[in-house]
Amino acid sequence: MTSQSTQSTTSSTRHPAQGRLLLLTAILFISYLCVGMSLPIVPIFVTGRLGLGNVWAGLGVGIAFLATVVSRAHAGSLSDRRGAKVAVARGLAFYVGGAVVSLIAGLSFLAPWTAFLVLIAGRLLIGLGESLVAVGVIGWGIGLVGPARSGQVLALVGAAIYGALAVGGPIGLALLDRFGFAGAMGVSAILPCLGLLTVWRIAGVAAHPGTERPPFWRVIGRIWPHGSIVCLQGIGFAAIGAFFTLHFLDQHWRYAGLGLTAFGSGFVLVRVLFGHLPDRVGGLPVAIGSLAVETLGQVLIWSATDPVLALVGAFLTGLGCSMIFPAMGREVVRLVEPHLRGTALGGFSAFQDIAYGLTGPVAGLLADRAGYSGVFLIGAGAAAAGLVIAISLRRVQRVAPG
Numbered sequence: 001m002t003s004q005s006t007q008s009t010t011s012s013t014r015h016p017a018q019g020r021l022l023l024l025t026a027i028l029f030i031s032y033l034c035v036g037m038s039l040p041i042v043p044i045f046v047t048g049r050l051g052l053g054n055v056w057a058g059l060g061v062g063i064a065f066l067a068t069v070v071s072r073a074h075a076g077s078l079s080d081r082r083g084a085k086v087a088v089a090r091g092l093a094f095y096v097g098g099a100v101v102s103l104i105a106g107l108s109f110l111a112p113w114t115a116f117l118v119l120i121a122g123r124l125l126i127g128l129g130e131s132l133v134a135v136g137v138i139g140w141g142i143g144l145v146g147p148a149r150s151g152q153v154l155a156l157v158g159a160a161i162y163g164a165l166a167v168g169g170p171i172g173l174a175l176l177d178r179f180g181f182a183g184a185m186g187v188s189a190i191l192p193c194l195g196l197l198t199v200w201r202i203a204g205v206a207a208h209p210g211t212e213r214p215p216f217w218r219v220i221g222r223i224w225p226h227g228s229i230v231c232l233q234g235i236g237f238a239a240i241g242a243f244f245t246l247h248f249l250d251q252h253w254r255y256a257g258l259g260l261t262a263f264g265s266g267f268v269l270v271r272v273l274f275g276h277l278p279d280r281v282g283g284l285p286v287a288i289g290s291l292a293v294e295t296l297g298q299v300l301i302w303s304a305t306d307p308v309l310a311l312v313g314a315f316l317t318g319l320g321c322s323m324i325f326p327a328m329g330r331e332v333v334r335l336v337e338p339h340l341r342g343t344a345l346g347g348f349s350a351f352q353d354i355a356y357g358l359t360g361p362v363a364g365l366l367a368d369r370a371g372y373s374g375v376f377l378i379g380a381g382a383a384a385a386g387l388v389i390a391i392s393l394r395r396v397q398r399v400a401p402g
Contacts, residue, residue, distance in 0.1 A: 017144040020202055021156065024088075024144075028137050029160040031092055031195040034099050034188035035064075035130060036168020039241045040257060041176045041184055042119070047246070049181065050112040054246070055364040061242045062360025063120055064098075067127025069353040073216045075135040076346025080339060084140035087342075088199055091132025092192045098125030099189035106182030122185075129192070134161070134349060139342040142333065147341075148279070150333040154326030155275030159268050162318070165241070166264020173245075173257040214340075220347045222335050225393055226328040227351030229287060232386030233324045234355030236298045236317050236379035237263065242360045244301075244314065247372035253307035262311045266318030274323065283327035284394040290327070291387035294320025298380035302373050313376070320383070325352065355382075 043057035050056075079087040102122030105115045134157065141153035175184035220227070244259030277286050297316030304310035329348060336344040363375040 032164035037172030058360030058364030064127035065356030072350035076343035079342035087136030094129030095192035103185035151278035159271035169260035238359035263318035270322035
């Protein structure tokens with residue numbers, strides 16, 4: 001009787017938390033569309049409308065992720081000290097501001113370099129917003145359902161983000177074609193407002209104010225091998241986000257807007273079907289298989305002779321990238337104390353941001369010299385390097401005591 005009562009109580013308290021987690025995931029998806037819509041159209045705007053080169057197009061995409069890198073420590077600390085709800089709300093406000101500033105860059109009376117500088121300012125604001133929203137939602141979700149289900153939380157967060165990328169790419173291109181860059185940015189400014197209206201209605205989770213904390217870099221020292229894996233896998237996605245559309249246009253292929261859709265479809269498919277795997281079998285075995293698939297996908301894009309093969313490569317890249325972040329994130333959560341969880345996840349996420357931020361301009365330089373396809377060969381090499389690190393960590397884990 002006591003067992004039945006306990007089981008019933010556990011079930012009844014679990015469902016509200018799960019419902020709030022799913023609502024947070026929906027808010028993240030809707031608000032992140034403003035990021036997904038901009039990824040394929042920023043390079044087109046910079047190279048076409050502004051008449052600037054590939055390096056500047058890559059910088060226009062990558063600068064947002066660099067802003068995310070430098071603000072991850074603040075985002076994690078804010079989530080730990082003031083609560084994840086505060087971090088998410090502030091991040092959504094930055095999303096709105098960044099989209100509005102980017103809208104101004106699209107106005108026809110601005111000179112090209114002036115418009116580019118305004119665009120950079122908007123992208124920086126969006127990067128700050130992404131840092132706060134992502135770390136806040138992850139910390140909020142883990143606070144709701146517990147660290148034992150951190151892999152599920154990270155899987156849901158990633159499904160929302162990359163689902164928004166999959167849907168946002170074609171929407172952004174359609175809006176660019178119909179309303180121009182400023183119109184597309186105007187629509188993207190509305191979406192985070194919907195999230196702001198909803199987020200205040202959800203109960204927050206406890207913060208950890210006043211707890212003694214080690215320096216940020218000491219926390220990073222515990223998690224850097226896992227972060228390196230996430231960084232290396234992120235190069236493949238960043239290459240698709242910044243240069244897949246331009247690669248198709250350069251080859252005079254159809255379906256240029258479907259690169260992120262193919263990637264996101266594979267990504268979300270794996271998250272939906274196998275999102276439980278890191279919690280069940282461990283993070284490193286999942287990462288090893290995933291990195292092998294990503295390497296194959298990047299090689300296929302590099303060697304593709306027609307658009308269908310390239311889209312299959314993007315799909316395989318999505319399949320491979322899908323579980324690496326939650327798999328490694330689960331390991332990170334186990335390495336730190338609860339009051340450092342937001343800080344650790346902020347630092348961990350920064351490794352992925354580094355890949356996203358640096359890949360754009362560096363790959364732009366490569367594209368100018370070796371063509372767009374060479375960018376994806378770099379992505380394949382990075383994923384293979386991540387695979388080597390994951391295998392090494394797995395061997396250490398097997399021989400470690402306990």
